[in-house]
Amino acid sequence: MEKITRSAVVNFFVVAYAVVSSIEIAGEYFYDQPLIWASKPFMNPLLAIMYWLSSKKANFVFLLALAFSWIANLFFISRSLDSIALGAYVFLAYRVLIIYVVLRLIAFPGWIPVVLGSLPFVFIYMYVINVSHEEIGDGLYMFIMQGLFISFLGGLSVGNYILRSDGASTLLLISTMMFAFTQFLFVIRLYYLNLSVFQSLAMALFALGQFILCKFVVMAESDNSHSRSIVVD
8 A cells, every 4th residue: 555645644634725725715705604614713723733733842932823814714703703802812912923924934025125015005094094083983992903014024024025035925925815805805894894895705715825935934934954954964
């Protein structure tokens, strides 16, 4: 019998994640609660297993961040304002942990590249806040906090990409842009146009963004490990 390799197992979980995510996206489009509950709770565990098997030395903080994201997404399923508010607080912890992971994996590009790189994200968030602050209401401060963290992560991603435009930097930048766009779609759907296509599109971007972020972490860990081995040699 042919031996099953680790890469084959990883590919199995990648396919499983894609299938479950597709089911979740369809559930969001048709707002089918049983379909959502049958798929959404399994997305992050599949991603965590995929990362665990892909990484040479798994990062506990990144796994913890995925756990916070998983809890937040469970709160988001009901779509009630109270549940969404609780999920937003948990998701903020996820953002903080992801920023910590990124800072540990990349060389800090410096404050000037970070500030300049964050400006496009800040301007877009300021525009969204300006046109929707009355509709957001009590959730305004949480939205501002989310905007600040994603803007800082965006600045890190852009600054890192400018200074070191390798594969890992590209993955980080793409995932950050997807997360930012997901936030804008969330506001549009919640306060302006409650169309199912916005929710399903936001979920598709988030699922893909999480997967790409996971690939970034694995690639950056591998690059850093290779760099350290060269220094030692």
